[in-house]
Amino acid sequence: MSDSPSLRDRYFSLIDEIVQTTLKGKIRSKQQVYQMLAQGVSAGTGEIFEQALSDRISATQSEIDNNKDELKQAKATRSLRAMQTIQAEWERYQRENRVSSVIAAATNAIANAETNNRLQALLQAIDPNQAQALNLDQIQQLAKALLQQAQTISEPDTTRELQQLSEGLTEGLQSWQRLQEHLVSWIYDQSRPMLGFEGAPEQRGPWALWASQVNSPFPKALFQTLALNHSITELAAKQHLELNEFVQLAVILQCLQRGLVNWFDKLIYDPKVGAKLSISTFLTFAVIWSLLANGFQSNSRDRLTNGCFQITLQILRAFAQQKYFPLYGGIFASFSGDFLRSALNYLDEPLRRVEGTQEKARILTLIGYSIAAVGQYQQAHNFHQQALEIARTAADVPCEIANLNHISRICVAQKNYTEAINYSQRALILSRQTGERIGEANALANLGYSEVLQAQQLERVEPEVYEMAINYLQQGLQLSERLGDSYGTESVLQQSKALCGSSLGIAYIILSQPQAAIPYLETGWQAAQMSGDLYLQGLNLSYLAEANYNLQQIEKAILMGSLGMYLLEQINSPQWRQAAGLMTILRGQIGTEAFENALKQYRAQIIPIIGVDGYDYIPQLLVKYQNG
Numbered sequence: 001m002s003d004s005p006s007l008r009d010r011y012f013s014l015i016d017e018i019v020q021t022t023l024k025g026k027i028r029s030k031q032q033v034y035q036m037l038a039q040g041v042s043a044g045t046g047e048i049f050e051q052a053l054s055d056r057i058s059a060t061q062s063e064i065d066n067n068k069d070e071l072k073q074a075k076a077t078r079s080l081r082a083m084q085t086i087q088a089e090w091e092r093y094q095r096e097n098r099v100s101s102v103i104a105a106a107t108n109a110i111a112n113a114e115t116n117n118r119l120q121a122l123l124q125a126i127d128p129n130q131a132q133a134l135n136l137d138q139i140q141q142l143a144k145a146l147l148q149q150a151q152t153i154s155e156p157d158t159t160r161e162l163q164q165l166s167e168g169l170t171e172g173l174q175s176w177q178r179l180q181e182h183l184v185s186w187i188y189d190q191s192r193p194m195l196g197f198e199g200a201p202e203q204r205g206p207w208a209l210w211a212s213q214v215n216s217p218f219p220k221a222l223f224q225t226l227a228l229n230h231s232i233t234e235l236a237a238k239q240h241l242e243l244n245e246f247v248q249l250a251v252i253l254q255c256l257q258r259g260l261v262n263w264f265d266k267l268i269y270d271p272k273v274g275a276k277l278s279i280s281t282f283l284t285f286a287v288i289w290s291l292l293a294n295g296f297q298s299n300s301r302d303r304l305t306n307g308c309f310q311i312t313l314q315i316l317r318a319f320a321q322q323k324y325f326p327l328y329g330g331i332f333a334s335f336s337g338d339f340l341r342s343a344l345n346y347l348d349e350p351l352r353r354v355e356g357t358q359e360k361a362r363i364l365t366l367i368g369y370s371i372a373a374v375g376q377y378q379q380a381h382n383f384h385q386q387a388l389e390i391a392r393t394a395a396d397v398p399c400e401i402a403n404l405n406h407i408s409r410i411c412v413a414q415k416n417y418t419e420a421i422n423y424s425q426r427a428l429i430l431s432r433q434t435g436e437r438i439g440e441a442n443a444l445a446n447l448g449y450s451e452v453l454q455a456q457q458l459e460r461v462e463p464e465v466y467e468m469a470i471n472y473l474q475q476g477l478q479l480s481e482r483l484g485d486s487y488g489t490e491s492v493l494q495q496s497k498a499l500c501g502s503s504l505g506i507a508y509i510i511l512s513q514p515q516a517a518i519p520y521l522e523t524g525w526q527a528a529q530m531s532g533d534l535y536l537q538g539l540n541l542s543y544l545a546e547a548n549y550n551l552q553q554i555e556k557a558i559l560m561g562s563l564g565m566y567l568l569e570q571i572n573s574p575q576w577r578q579a580a581g582l583m584t585i586l587r588g589q590i591g592t593e594a595f596e597n598a599l600k601q602y603r604a605q606i607i608p609i610i611g612v613d614g615y616d617y618i619p620q621l622l623v624k625y626q627n628g
Contacts, residue, residue, distance in 0.1 A: 011040075015083065018086055110125065115161065207224070237299055289315065328402060364390070421450045444475045
């Protein structure tokens, strides 16, 4: 047997020494306890120390509880307080050493990476999705560590790259300090908070304000481009960024995006608005990085392109974990057509770089819905099918049901009503088995909608067929309305309510009952506005135009049809041509002058929805339609 004490005995002695020193009044600060622990506990033996401390605390607590001698009880109480201080300082020591280990490991990974992978290693190190995510102070520590590492390396190219990466982190944090006080001030300077790209140049959003607060050329140019609604892809294609400039931008945008989401998520006075703005924030920044990737790709800047895709994926992964992630929504809130058309071609690229996960299934669901809205039905079907399989494997039942519902809707668009009914029935059964009420509301809407269209295709005239289908639709709408009182994810509920309302309204139009259709289509339009879904807004408006036209309410039909046509064209949905066709017929019937007078009459109602530029664009859209 060895005469040396065991580690456990050593740690009992260390604890007793600190307690006795404290009781003698010789401990002047908590930092002194911290230093004694740092010197006394050997690396890799923390669990033994923690067990020893736990045993001492338990024994002392027992002494306090069972000892009737007041003096001994008072001394035990003082000893327990000293041990609690030891426990707190040990936890701090553990936290700080974990961070030091993470930073050291990240520094080594970046330094040892091949040249083409060094930026990727850095972006992985500052990824906020990590279990041990670095805060801003720790990112600054990483910058210092990289600079120190650079001084120990003899290879000039590696030294220069590490210096650039360190410089980019530091400059990004400095820029963020200047922007931080302006994170949300723009909201209070405007009549209503808008995060996106729509509206007249420099009138909405934070971009112009942020451009005035940064000194670095590329971030300033990017913010100005966003403020003026110009092309991000063209801007990036003209740039030849150094590593430090790219890293600086990555830090700035990450801080802005996370800061906005955190602020919007805390809008306790109006959580509905907060969730909607958080959704817009995630999508806005994801699309910005995707469009930057497109621009860099045209210059064959593969390292920067891959970096953009990596950051896009990080944003989407964080978004997919939020309770308000829109399983029934798309990338429409706060986007205008030019940006959306470009972005949809690139948003799926980062997903090719990750294996099947729950997050991937949800992101594929989002993109699939968006692509279906612009008429790319087969590609959307493929996205939803892949998402369906991943969701099943990950046991993500709400996501599985959502994709069954989306595939049902795509089958309707492709006039495959038998398959549409099949998928909606599967969604309905699974949602009722699992209590997934939002999925159930959508499944009821899809089932009823599919059955109406199938009966019409088969020229069935039995009233009971249509009565049953309408009943499904009404059940779906009523369920989505009832859920509003019990669910906190308001944007998701509004999305479902918009779909149910539009489905019911369209069904009544198909059944030649326009008067019955109008209230449901208005409900669908209002809900779509609240959820920020431009596709469902445009769809409801287009059918409202048709319903009013059938009732010979011509001026209302012009108002609704013009709005629907504009919104659908803005997201590149082929269904804009349906509304444009109706507007062309109306103009032919009442004459160009009367048509223009009707638009002027509703100008005050049109501009708040699509802006002055949108109002002026309506006649051009009709020309575009006529020119094919």
